[in-house]
Amino acid sequence: MMKLEISGLSFSYGERQVLEDISFGVAEGEFVSLLGPSGCGKSTVLKLLTGILSPDRGRILVDGEEIRGLSSHFAYMPQNDLLFPWKTILDNVCLYGRIHGSLEEMRERAREYFPVFGLEGYEDSYPASLSGGMRQRAAFLRTALCSADILLLDEPFGALDVITRGEMQDWLLAMRKELGKTVVLVTHDMDEAIYLSDRILILNPAPAGIHGEISVCETQRDRDWLYGQGELRREIHGRIMGKERKGNDAL
Numbered sequence: 634m635m636k637l638e639i640s641g642l643s644f645s646y647g648e649r650q651v652l653e654d655i656s657f658g659v660a661e662g663e664f665v666s667l668l669g670p671s672g673c674g675k676s677t678v679l680k681l682l683t684g685i686l687s688p689d690r691g692r693i694l695v696d697g698e699e700i701r702g703l704s705s706h707f708a709y710m711p712q713n714d715l716l717f718p719w720k721t722i723l724d725n726v727c728l729y730g731r732i733h734g735s736l737e738e739m740r741e742r743a744r745e746y747f748p749v750f751g752l753e754g755y756e757d758s759y760p761a762s763l764s765g766g767m768r769q770r771a772a773f774l775r776t777a778l779c780s781a782d783i784l785l786l787d788e789p790f791g792a793l794d795v796i797t798r799g800e801m802q803d804w805l806l807a808m809r810k811e812l813g814k815t816v817v818l819v820t821h822d823m824d825e826a827i828y829l830s831d832r833i834l835i836l837n838p839a840p841a842g843i844h845g846e847i848s849v850c851e852t853q854r855d856r857d858w859l860y861g862q863g864e865l866r867r868e869i870h871g872r873i874m875g876k877e878r879k880g881n882d883a884l
């Protein structure tokens with residue numbers, strides 16, 4: 634059974650249909666990216682999963698059970714870190730502790746993760762004194778610590794400069810096992826999708842449907858491996874441009 638199953642999802646903003654009959658599954662612990670051109674409806678898919686929006690048609694199942702509205706299965710991380718400037722980093726990270734469990738337990742657990750997330754010594758600092766990458770890592774720690782089993786990452790590094798973004802991608806790749814969560818990442822960065830994902834789902838322009846699917850099976854990834862993925866890049870680009878080949882090709 635798939636951890637997450639989406640079937641026949643359609644959605645319109647008023648008269649404007651954005652998603653048409655979207656269906657895909659994500660296995661337990663799998664990292665899946667939704668890749669597509671700007672405005673095709675990637676973020677809308679995540680908003681439907683979080684329950685911020687309700688689908689016109691279709692079903693969302695987690696562990697075989699249908700989800701309607703807000704669900705504790707999902708933790709959502711948007712592009713901007715959304716840290717409260719008046720709260721310390723530790724208090725920001727523990728924000729969901731108030732929602733999902735005891736705050737004291739959460740603070741203790743969070744402190745243990747500060748070194749892993751490169752935030753040691755910044756527990757009592759305020760967001761303004763951290764770099765952009767550190768703030769994103771704090772937001773990521775907050776998302777990862779909540780009890781949700783599926784992380785929904787909406788362009789989490791999109792607001793960062795290219796060097797910090799690369800560092801954060803390296804860091805997320807290294808953290809994947811440690812997190813042990815199922816992840817759905819929204820991105821329009823092809824290299825980010827190739828570098829981080831087990832599977833890439835390609836969305837076509839609105840009304841978006843799944844236009845193609847590519848598995849990335851390499852387990853030993855680094856930047857040199859990524860730089861050598863020209864053929865895969867061409868394949869994805871071809872599919873985005875509509876020159877798709879039939880089937881699901883594994884790398």
Ligand SMILES: Nc1ncnc2c1ncn2[C@@H]1O[C@H](COP(=O)(O)OP(=O)(O)OP(=O)(O)O)[C@@H](O)[C@H]1O
Nearest residue numbers: 646651669670671672673674675676677678821839
């Ligand atoms: N609240 C809204 N009301 C009306 N239209 C909206 C609303 N939110 C998004 N849209 C439109 O729906 C389409 C899909 O938006 P969405 O944000 O899901 O796309 P996206 O693929 O995530 O884009 P990007 O990569 O630029 O973030 C866009 O054309 C957008 O303008």
